[in-house]
Structure formats: C-alpha cells, structure tokens
Amino acid sequence: MDLPQKSSARSVGKPRRTGSNPLRWALLTPALLVIGLTVIYPLLSSFVTSFRNWQLINSPSPGGFVGLDNYTRAFTDEGFLNSLKVSALYVLVSVSLSLILGLGIALLLSKPTRLNTFARALLIFPFAVAPVLKGFSWRFMLNPEYGVYAKMVGTVIPPLKGYLWLGHDFSALLTLAMSEVWGWAPLFALMFIGALGSIPSEITEAARVDGATGWHIFWRITLPLLAPVVYIVALLKIISALKMFDQVVIMTGGGPGNATQTLYYYIYQLAFRNLDMGYASAVSYLLVVVMGLFAFLYVRTLLRGRS
Amino acid sequence: MLNPILRKRLGQGAEILATLAVIFFVLFPLVWITLASLKNQVDVYSTRLFFQPTLDNFRIIFSDPILLGSKVWVSALVSFTTVAVTIPLAAAAAYVISRHQFRGRDTLFVAILVTQFVPAVVVAIPFFTLFRNIGLIDTPWALVIVYLSFTLPYAIWMLRGFFDALPVEVEEAAYIDGCNELQILRYVTVPLVMPGILVSAVFAFISAWNEFFFALILTRSNSLTLPVGIMTITGVRGPMWEQLAAGGMIVMIPILVMSLFIRRYFVQGITVGAFK
Missing domain, CATH: 1.10.3720.10 (MetI-like)
Structure with missing residues (x-):
C-alpha cells in the first residue's frame, strides 16, 4: 500500500492514494457494473434498435435493419414535428415563467425579516410533491365548474369566468407549465436568495448614494451579478422541461387535439401504445442529442465552478 | 405628494402583502388537497372553507376495490x-x-x-x-x-x-x-x-x-x-x-x-x- 502524501494545512478534497490498488477496483466495480447494466446497455440497445424495423405487436424479437429509414421518417412525420414544436414552446413558457416568478420571490424575500424567514422555510415543499399529484391538484383547482383557482380568476377577471383552462391550445400548455412552475419558481427563489446574499451590500449602497433608483440597481447590478446562477438554473429547468411527461398523462392526455403532445409523451405513445419500437428508438435518440447538448453545457458549467 | 413616512409605511405594507401572496402561492395547493381529502362527495365540489370533516375517504381507499x-x-x-x-x-x-x-x-x-x-x-x-x-x-x-x-x-x-x-x-x-x-x-x-x-x-x-x-x-x-x-x-x-x-x-x-x-x-x- 502506498504512503499518504505529505500533509498540507488544507487538504480537503485532495486525492491521497496513488498507484495500483486492488481495493480501489473492488469498491468501484459494483457501481460501474450496475451503471453499465442499467444505463449503458439500454443506451446501446436503443441505438441498434433505432436502425431496425420492430413492430412489437407482431414479433417479440426485432426485425431487419432498415438503415436510416427511421430517422428520415421522423422529419416527414407530422406527429413528431408537432411534438417538437410543442416541446419547444413548453420549454420557453415554463423556463421563463419559473425564472421571472423565482426572481420576484427571491427579491421579495431577500431581506431577513421574521416573516420572510418563515416564508423561505416553505419554499422547498412544492418541489418535493410527486408530479402526478401536482397534475391532479392543478387540474382539480382549475376545473371550470368547481375549481377554486378557476373561481378566483373568474372573480378578478370576469371574462375568464368558466374558462376551460384545459380546453384551449395555449392555456392547456400554460396550465401544464404552471403545475411545474409551482415547484420550480420557489426552488429558483431559494437558489437566487443564496446568490443575492453573496452580493456585497456596499455595492448597492454605493450605487444608491450615487443616486441610482431601485430599478436601475436591479438591471445594472443585481441581475448581472446573478447571471451565472440564472444560467445554471435555466439549463437545469430546460433539461427537466424536455422530459415533461407525467402531468401530460394526468391533465391533458396530449390534448386538446395534439396541442400538449410533448416530445416525451409522443415517444411514449410510439413505443408503448403503437409498439413501434424501431421508430420510437430513433425518435428517442433525437431527444438524446438535444438533451446531451444541454447536459454537456450543464455539467461543464458546474464542474468549472468547482475548481 | 405623500409625505415620506407615509410612503415608507405603504411600501412596507405592500411588501408584507406580496410576501403573504407568495406564502399563499406555495402552500395553497397543499392546503386545498388536504381539505379535499377531508370532505364528503358533495362538499368537495364546493369552495366553502367550512364543512363537516370526515375520514371516510381514507377508509374507502384502503378497502375494496x-x-x-x-x-x-x-x-x-x-x-x-x-x-x-x-x-x-x-x-x-x-x-x-x-x-x-x-x-x-x-x-x-x-x-x-x-x-x-x-x-x-x-x-x-x-x-x-x-x-x-x-x-x-x-x-x-x-x-x-x-x-x-x-x-x-x-x-x-x-x-x-x-x-x-x-x-x-x-x-x-x-x-x-x-x-x-x-x-x-x-x-x-x-x-x-x-x-x-x-x-x-x-x-x-x-x-x-x-x-x-x-x-x-x-x-x-x-x-x-x-x-x-x-x-x-x-x-x-x-x-x-x-x-x-x-x-x-x-x-x-x-x-x-x-x-x-x-x-x-x-x-x-x-x-x-x-x-x-
């Protein structure tokens, strides 16, 4: 066994053991095997399947190779192109709503008064609620006949009384987004409050002395200093929004029409309703490419922040 | 023109109201599910806050079917x-x-x-x-x-x-x-x-x-x-x-x-x- 290297005053997080070491592989191998079995194997298997024709309804084993057919088919498939559009719109709506609300909540709760401290302690709860339950509760609360939120909105804005929130293209998408934003905006707020706390108060005070208004301070000082955090949380939310599925099943089933048929939901239908495994694999690989891009940016940013 | 003290008070009041709105936004769906779980099949379709609470729903969901x-x-x-x-x-x-x-x-x-x-x-x-x-x-x-x-x-x-x-x-x-x-x-x-x-x-x-x-x-x-x-x-x-x-x-x-x-x-x- 190799000797520990010479001790330094601050050695937190320093790898200490070098050279070959049987214990290292004994500890590492089980986790790598499981990741290999549960992530790498399906990833490779889907990739191969994406080049085959496989109607599971006809045969339990995959059919012949069809080259790039499944991929070229996607770009003439109305359903796929629609789901791409829906997902892009969904990402845009849910990310911007989460950011705006989260920023608002953070600025409001950043002063450490007693009420604010109490409010901050509550911010984690919505996020931890099961997505299925988020879907059911927002569907219940926005029911045009007996939903409590629908009634509140109808009282404040009378033309929206009895509005079918899940019955129109954009409002259905907005409702789906809100059921997620309810969890994300408070979480964003928590992250922003942490970042706001690291902005030295001298900076904003100096600006105030120089005659800057609150609005100016926000745009010129607070927001630029928050920008790195905004970037990271936006990436995280984009990745999550690309996987929007649970509430689509619970709240809209993809409707009205196919207005809320997200990419994830569309792949689910191809694979587990139509049992068209080859084509579903190809479309899911297109998702992997998009997701991989954002995941790469996310991991790179986080790891850069560590070192 | 409002005098500065009154303006500050109003500002503080608005902040507290906004904070209460945040608390409402965060907690209300949880509160509403909790209340709904304690309502009978008639009250659940009403938005009244006062009703006769019941634990029947919990009994029902744990029994057949x-x-x-x-x-x-x-x-x-x-x-x-x-x-x-x-x-x-x-x-x-x-x-x-x-x-x-x-x-x-x-x-x-x-x-x-x-x-x-x-x-x-x-x-x-x-x-x-x-x-x-x-x-x-x-x-x-x-x-x-x-x-x-x-x-x-x-x-x-x-x-x-x-x-x-x-x-x-x-x-x-x-x-x-x-x-x-x-x-x-x-x-x-x-x-x-x-x-x-x-x-x-x-x-x-x-x-x-x-x-x-x-x-x-x-x-x-x-x-x-x-x-x-x-x-x-x-x-x-x-x-x-x-x-x-x-x-x-x-x-x-x-x-x-x-x-x-x-x-x-x-x-x-x-x-x-x-x-x-």
Whole structure:
C-alpha cells in the first residue's frame, strides 16, 4: 500500500492514494457494473434498435435493419414535428415563467425579516410533491365548474369566468407549465436568495448614494451579478422541461387535439401504445442529442465552478 | 405628494402583502388537497372553507376495490430496495473517486455525471421488451432495476461532494496508528460521512417514491406503485376527487416529512440532479 502524501494545512478534497490498488477496483466495480447494466446497455440497445424495423405487436424479437429509414421518417412525420414544436414552446413558457416568478420571490424575500424567514422555510415543499399529484391538484383547482383557482380568476377577471383552462391550445400548455412552475419558481427563489446574499451590500449602497433608483440597481447590478446562477438554473429547468411527461398523462392526455403532445409523451405513445419500437428508438435518440447538448453545457458549467 | 413616512409605511405594507401572496402561492395547493381529502362527495365540489370533516375517504381507499394498502406496500418495497442497493454502491464508488488518484479518474467521473441525463424513455424501451420476454414485467424488481439507472449516478455525484468535504488528516492519523485502508474506511471515513449518506438516501427514496413514467410502463396490476395506483381512483364521471385527494395525502405526507430532514441540502441535491 502506498504512503499518504505529505500533509498540507488544507487538504480537503485532495486525492491521497496513488498507484495500483486492488481495493480501489473492488469498491468501484459494483457501481460501474450496475451503471453499465442499467444505463449503458439500454443506451446501446436503443441505438441498434433505432436502425431496425420492430413492430412489437407482431414479433417479440426485432426485425431487419432498415438503415436510416427511421430517422428520415421522423422529419416527414407530422406527429413528431408537432411534438417538437410543442416541446419547444413548453420549454420557453415554463423556463421563463419559473425564472421571472423565482426572481420576484427571491427579491421579495431577500431581506431577513421574521416573516420572510418563515416564508423561505416553505419554499422547498412544492418541489418535493410527486408530479402526478401536482397534475391532479392543478387540474382539480382549475376545473371550470368547481375549481377554486378557476373561481378566483373568474372573480378578478370576469371574462375568464368558466374558462376551460384545459380546453384551449395555449392555456392547456400554460396550465401544464404552471403545475411545474409551482415547484420550480420557489426552488429558483431559494437558489437566487443564496446568490443575492453573496452580493456585497456596499455595492448597492454605493450605487444608491450615487443616486441610482431601485430599478436601475436591479438591471445594472443585481441581475448581472446573478447571471451565472440564472444560467445554471435555466439549463437545469430546460433539461427537466424536455422530459415533461407525467402531468401530460394526468391533465391533458396530449390534448386538446395534439396541442400538449410533448416530445416525451409522443415517444411514449410510439413505443408503448403503437409498439413501434424501431421508430420510437430513433425518435428517442433525437431527444438524446438535444438533451446531451444541454447536459454537456450543464455539467461543464458546474464542474468549472468547482475548481 | 405623500409625505415620506407615509410612503415608507405603504411600501412596507405592500411588501408584507406580496410576501403573504407568495406564502399563499406555495402552500395553497397543499392546503386545498388536504381539505379535499377531508370532505364528503358533495362538499368537495364546493369552495366553502367550512364543512363537516370526515375520514371516510381514507377508509374507502384502503378497502375494496381500490385497496391502496397494496400500492403503499409496493411503493415502500421498491423505494427501500432501491435505496438499499444504491447507497452502498454509490458510497464505495464516490469514496474511490474522492480519495484515489488514478488515470482516467476525472473522465470516469464526468462519464458517470453524464449518464444522469440519459432520458428515461431510452432506458425504458429495451427494458420493456427485455422484461416482457423474461417475465419480469409487473414485478417490483423490474422497477428497482430501472430506478438504479437514475439513483446511482446522482448518488455518486452527491456523495463525492460529501467525501471531498472531509479533511484527509483524520484518515492519515488512523493510517499512522496502523490501520489499513479498509479499516479506516469502516471506522473513520464512513461514520464521518454518515450525514451525507443519510441525505443521499432520502433523496434517492423520494425520487423512487414519486416516480411515475417507469411505473406506468412496467406495471399492470400486481405491482402498481402509489403514483400509478391513485390514477385508478376514478368513477364514471372522472376522478373521485375526495378519494383521490386522500390517496394524494398518502403519497405526499411521507415526502413532506422527509424534505424537512434534507432542508439544508435541498438546493445542492437538486443541482446534482436528485429529482428528475
């Protein structure tokens, strides 16, 4: 066994053991095997399947190779192109709503008064609620006949009384987004409050002395200093929004029409309703490419922040 | 023109009102589900705040035909087993990545992080066909296997952070006292990193407990988990909201209690992708 290297005053997080070491592989191998079995194997298997024709309804084993057919088919498939559009719109709506609300909540709760401290302690709860339950509760609360939120909105804005929130293209998408934003905006707020706390108060005070208004301070000082955090949380939310599925099943089933048929939901239908495994694999690989891009940016940013 | 003192008061008043609005936004859906679970089938369609509370819904969902008890059992079995497999494997791997220096270590770590972002549909397609062929479909074990695909990478990531935060001097002192690496790991490092292990376990538990996509695909009737199970609480005219709300309470309460324990680590956990 190799000797520990010479001790330094601050050695937190320093790898200490070098050279070959049987214990290292004994500890590492089980986790790598499981990741290999549960992530790498399906990833490779889907990739191969994406080049085959496989109607599971006809045969339990995959059919012949069809080259790039499944991929070229996607770009003439109305359903796929629609789901791409829906997902892009969904990402845009849910990310911007989460950011705006989260920023608002953070600025409001950043002063450490007693009420604010109490409010901050509550911010984690919505996020931890099961997505299925988020879907059911927002569907219940926005029911045009007996939903409590629908009634509140109808009282404040009378033309929206009895509005079918899940019955129109954009409002259905907005409702789906809100059921997620309810969890994300408070979480964003928590992250922003942490970042706001690291902005030295001298900076904003100096600006105030120089005659800057609150609005100016926000745009010129607070927001630029928050920008790195905004970037990271936006990436995280984009990745999550690309996987929007649970509430689509619970709240809209993809409707009205196919207005809320997200990419994830569309792949689910191809694979587990139509049992068209080859084509579903190809479309899911297109998702992997998009997701991989954002995941790469996310991991790179986080790891850069560590070192 | 308002005088400055009055203006300041009004500003403070507006701030307090806005804070109360935030509290309302965050808590109200939880409060409303809780109230709905205590209402009868008439009151649930009214928005009155005062009604005669009843626990009937909880009795109904645990008896025939909904039998939520079996779903609670499956969910608990799947979640606990997932955690029990995830944590030892993740802790061992995270320890090595944190404490050992070897070629390819950083590449390996990044590769593990990236597997975190493989979408579940890609994992589901091969496993669905595989489990169908070998008869594992509609069993809790099928769920445990696929749940490891997202709990393990995240837990390695999170636990590495906890190991990195431990000063290595303590381990070196034990080494000088004549302990070998395995003894140090068992008697020094693991006890010191125990809070991190518990936090990671809670995150893994929550993500398994709340999981819906795999459970929807890989179960039929025998091993329905709670999130899929409550979907069956429907009548001819759609969801039976009062019973569904009661079922929702069963899904939600354990998770809300657990989130209290991981409050301080919540943001950190989400950042490393604890929940999908």
